[in-house]
Amino acid sequence: MTNEGVVVDQTHQDQSKADQLKAARQARYSPGQSAHQFSLYLYPLVALALLLLVNLLLDPQFFSLQWQDGRLYGPLIDIVNRSAPVALLAIGMSLVIATGGIDLSVGAVMAICGAVCANLLVLGDWSIPAVIGLAVLTGLACGLVNGFMVSYLGIQPIVATLVLMVAGRGVAQLLNQGQIVTFQNPDFAALGSGSFLALPVPVWLVLLALLMMQLLLRRTALGLFIEAVGCNAKASRYLGIDDRGIKLTVYLLAGGCAALAGIIATADIQGSDANNAGLWLELDAILAVVIGGAALTGGRFSLPRAVIGVLIIQALSTTIVVSGLPSKFNLLIKALVILLVLMLQSELFRNQLKTLFSFGKLRGGKA
Amino acid sequence: MSEQSNNKSATPVLQLRQINKNFPGVKALQQAQLSLYAGEVHALLGENGAGKSTLVKVMTGVLQKDGGELLLDARAQSFATPKDAQQAGISTVYQEVNLLPNLSVAHNLFLGSEPKRFGFIDKKAMANQARQLLSTFGLDIKVTAPLSEFSVAVQQLVAIARGIAPKRGAACTKVLVLDEPTASLDADEVQNLFQVLRQLKQQGVAIVFITHFLDQVYQISDRITVMRNGCFVGEYQTINLNKAELIAAMLGKELCQQRHQAPCLAVEHSEAILTARQLSSGQSVQQLDLDLPQGQAVGLAGLLGSGRTEICRLLFGLDQADGGTLSFAGKPIKLNNPAQAIALGIALCPEDRKTQGMIAPLSIRENISLALQAKQGWWRVISKKKQQQLADFYIEKLQIATPDADKPIGQLSGGNQQKVILARWLAVEPQLLLLDEPTRGIDIGAHAEILQLIRQLCQQGMSLLVTSSELEELTAFSSKIVVMRDRKKVAELNGEDLNPDRIMAAIAGASV
Numbered sequence A: 001m002t003n004e005g006v007v008v009d010q011t012h013q014d015q016s017k018a019d020q021l022k023a024a025r026q027a028r029y030s031p032g033q034s035a036h037q038f039s040l041y042l043y044p045l046v047a048l049a050l051l052l053l054v055n056l057l058l059d060p061q062f063f064s065l066q067w068q069d070g071r072l073y074g075p076l077i078d079i080v081n082r083s084a085p086v087a088l089l090a091i092g093m094s095l096v097i098a099t100g101g102i103d104l105s106v107g108a109v110m111a112i113c114g115a116v117c118a119n120l121l122v123l124g125d126w127s128i129p130a131v132i133g134l135a136v137l138t139g140l141a142c143g144l145v146n147g148f149m150v151s152y153l154g155i156q157p158i159v160a161t162l163v164l165m166v167a168g169r170g171v172a173q174l175l176n177q178g179q180i181v182t183f184q185n186p187d188f189a190a191l192g193s194g195s196f197l198a199l200p201v202p203v204w205l206v207l208l209a210l211l212m213m214q215l216l217l218r219r220t221a222l223g224l225f226i227e228a229v230g231c232n233a234k235a236s237r238y239l240g241i242d243d244r245g246i247k248l249t250v251y252l253l254a255g256g257c258a259a260l261a262g263i264i265a266t267a268d269i270q271g272s273d274a275n276n277a278g279l280w281l282e283l284d285a286i287l288a289v290v291i292g293g294a295a296l297t298g299g300r301f302s303l304p305r306a307v308i309g310v311l312i313i314q315a316l317s318t319t320i321v322v323s324g325l326p327s328k329f330n331l332l333i334k335a336l337v338i339l340l341v342l343m344l345q346s347e348l349f350r351n352q353l354k355t356l357f358s359f360g361k362l363r364g365g366k367a
Numbered sequence B: 001m002s003e004q005s006n007n008k009s010a011t012p013v014l015q016l017r018q019i020n021k022n023f024p025g026v027k028a029l030q031q032a033q034l035s036l037y038a039g040e041v042h043a044l045l046g047e048n049g050a051g052k053s054t055l056v057k058v059m060t061g062v063l064q065k066d067g068g069e070l071l072l073d074a075r076a077q078s079f080a081t082p083k084d085a086q087q088a089g090i091s092t093v094y095q096e097v098n099l100l101p102n103l104s105v106a107h108n109l110f111l112g113s114e115p116k117r118f119g120f121i122d123k124k125a126m127a128n129q130a131r132q133l134l135s136t137f138g139l140d141i142k143v144t145a146p147l148s149e150f151s152v153a154v155q156q157l158v159a160i161a162r163g164i165a166p167k168r169g170a171a172c173t174k175v176l177v178l179d180e181p182t183a184s185l186d187a188d189e190v191q192n193l194f195q196v197l198r199q200l201k202q203q204g205v206a207i208v209f210i211t212h213f214l215d216q217v218y219q220i221s222d223r224i225t226v227m228r229n230g231c232f233v234g235e236y237q238t239i240n241l242n243k244a245e246l247i248a249a250m251l252g253k254e255l256c257q258q259r260h261q262a263p264c265l266a267v268e269h270s271e272a273i274l275t276a277r278q279l280s281s282g283q284s285v286q287q288l289d290l291d292l293p294q295g296q297a298v299g300l301a302g303l304l305g306s307g308r309t310e311i312c313r314l315l316f317g318l319d320q321a322d323g324g325t326l327s328f329a330g331k332p333i334k335l336n337n338p339a340q341a342i343a344l345g346i347a348l349c350p351e352d353r354k355t356q357g358m359i360a361p362l363s364i365r366e367n368i369s370l371a372l373q374a375k376q377g378w379w380r381v382i383s384k385k386k387q388q389q390l391a392d393f394y395i396e397k398l399q400i401a402t403p404d405a406d407k408p409i410g411q412l413s414g415g416n417q418q419k420v421i422l423a424r425w426l427a428v429e430p431q432l433l434l435l436d437e438p439t440r441g442i443d444i445g446a447h448a449e450i451l452q453l454i455r456q457l458c459q460q461g462m463s464l465l466v467t468s469s470e471l472e473e474l475t476a477f478s479s480k481i482v483v484m485r486d487r488k489k490v491a492e493l494n495g496e497d498l499n500p501d502r503i504m505a506a507i508a509g510a511s512v
Helices: A004-027 A032-058 A075-098 A106-123 A128-152 A157-175 A186-193 A201-218 A222-231 A233-238 A243-269 A281-291 A303-322 A327-345 A347-366 B052-059 B082-087 B105-110 B123-135 B152-164 B187-202 B214-220 B243-259 B308-315 B338-344 B353-357 B364-376 B384-397 B414-428 B444-459 B471-475 B500-508
Strands: A066-068 A071-073 B014-023 B026-036 B041-045 B067-072 B075-077 B090-093 B175-179 B206-210 B223-228 B231-237 B272-281 B285-293 B297-301 B323-328 B346-349 B432-436 B463-467 B480-485 B488-494
Touching: A032 A303, A032 A327, A075 A106, A075 A201, A075 A222, A075 A243, A075 A281, A075 A303, A106 A128, A106 A157, A106 A243, A106 A281, A128 A157, A128 A186, A128 A243, A186 A201, A186 A243, A201 A222, A201 A243, A201 A303, A222 A233, A222 A243, A222 B364, A233 A243, A233 B353, A281 A303, A281 A327, A303 A327, A327 A347, B014 B052, B026 B041, B026 B052, B026 B067, B026 B206, B026 B223, B041 B052, B041 B214, B052 B175, B052 B206, B082 B090, B090 B152, B105 B123, B105 B152, B123 B152, B152 B175, B152 B187, B187 B206, B187 B214, B206 B214, B214 B243, B223 B243, B231 B243, B272 B308, B285 B308, B285 B323, B285 B463, B285 B488, B297 B308, B297 B444, B297 B471, B297 B500, B308 B346, B308 B432, B308 B463, B338 B346, B338 B364, B346 B414, B353 B414, B364 B384, B364 B414, B384 B414, B414 B444, B444 B463, B471 B500, B480 B500, B488 B500
Parallel strands: B026 B231, B041 B206, B041 B223, B090 B175, B175 B206, B297 B463, B297 B480, B346 B432, B432 B463
Antiparallel strands: A066 A071, B014 B026, B014 B067, B067 B075, B223 B231, B272 B285, B272 B323, B480 B488
């Protein structure tokens, strides 16, 4: 056995390794990552901008803002204000989807929490902070039930939350004893229709929730753990992350967000309608998260992008109304536009488009 | 030593010549070749990562070759999809059983080519044909029951039967590729399988047999092709090649040199950091006595399913002990989950990197810092800057080949992925590091580096428990080797006994 061959081999290996590392060091500060981040935001923002532009073409007054009674009014403010409940749901939904789960119950949880608020206010003796506190606690309890079923009983998320989606609306109807419970409380109503520093209160509540959640998720390792569990729950457990605890937490937070959304919706109409409060809004929330670029299989999430997704959906609804088309076209057009937005989001689809386009060019050149 | 076989004058049924295949950063195959004759069992051997699976995938249309040619019945062919290869008569049974557990056995056998009557599946005929097919395997089971009701061994046999089952519109099976078909079979079942292989041989089928069990190679194969590091090493008549020569061909020079290194002993006689007495866990580990000395690497040898992985799982809190005692650093402990083990200073690099180790979409930086972050708790965040420092440090130290720390770990080569997982645990600074098959499926360069790292860690005082099916590798660093068979410890070898022959004997259960 000669050593020569081995030695030569070894130096060769070292050489190529050194080259690799050198190249690695030069490339380490490449802008690749931030460019990727940028493109993730680019397409939702472009879609939103396009929708707003279409609105401007249909209605030249669309971007106008009026100042009245210490508050801004205008179509843009309307869109942001109407987005508030779904935006709150989408923030919670983002986290659930990041773990690979889904929460169908948030609309029903909105109804329950709204019913809790309305009934407490009708009973009369409760201060507003206490009402809000109890409603949020109710939402958290609902989230706990979902989380327990998913993470400790191992029930599939779509089934587990379907239970509360159906049962929850029933609970709300029971609380309201089958009636629409209305209340007279201007202070509480202000949470839905009041204004603060020129903007509607619901908008501030969304911004506050977004900020608090971002701090909670990104200034601690919670966000990273959620993403890790969503990407690979088993590997996460193997490296010491309490994957069940994480899953429980995201359903808990989604329940809390749904409670806030329920409070806004109830305050807005000064009453609780168990049949219609938050009806189908869970689907809008899921859609918004997907438009924001999250995968339903779990993994990376971004709360701001989910909120942009909500704005897109709301802007689209407004466009359809402004366009003056008969309302029977609304749902169909909404579905088609959203399909288009989702396809533009897909890198695969964009590449296919590019190939198709360049192929056409090639053919054209030859001809 | 490399006696080429020239005795067969007939043309090979399938011939692969000078096959090249590149993956990003890895030359998986370089000038690989293989000739198969009708009616032979041809063993394709080599270490993990030698390129056997890649070669098979090229042959069966899963991967496209970058160069070289493939001749079927002396005609150049190329298979764009696995289906093309199947139509041409090349059937494959992969290492992982890929059947549909909720369908019946019969349905699994004839999926896509079900016997039909008036356009509908003829269940009766299908069951009859299935029974007939399985009876040639000596397998008498209820073919209408769902596959999941049967043991893995039966499922494996069904997978093989499916490989030779007639398929609609396809030529009859000329070549049957079996990738580790015996890994989950017991001795009787292996003999059953061999019986079937002999029958198939007589029918003129060429069989490619990939395995880690060398004894089985001598039992069943006619010829052997050895691969190493993506290259063809030699083609031999089985009867002309003894086991020592075969192992030498498989391992090559590079690893044989490792053998002469002394085991790493930081301290000659050190205290045990972990002691297990009569430790049991259900059926998976039985009455284990184990001492892991501080600052030494202990090897854990045994066949697949002998209880090696189960010991690692037990010591890391993934499985719970139901008997016996365990103490760590002099204190009795009880482990209920990995987080507890990590808090004590125990870490595990798991066997299956893909499903248990890496979090593929996350970056190298995040993958490295996650375990440390989990140990600190979610509220004490490791800043991005600190994460970057950690990642840079280990990229440099372990020579992880990557343009930057933000690259998702899933895009790295196997060896580099493994280094990132190792870095993850080194960042936690454990006292005891359990490595379950740390060199499986990685290229030879990274392989040597990881062995080097194990020695370094020992010298720095870390204790390691390393399982490996590569015995040469174990002897390169272990101060002692624990041999497992049938979930029990059967031998503890040290000093003079630390050589592959003795380990092999202990694994096989022969009295030496």
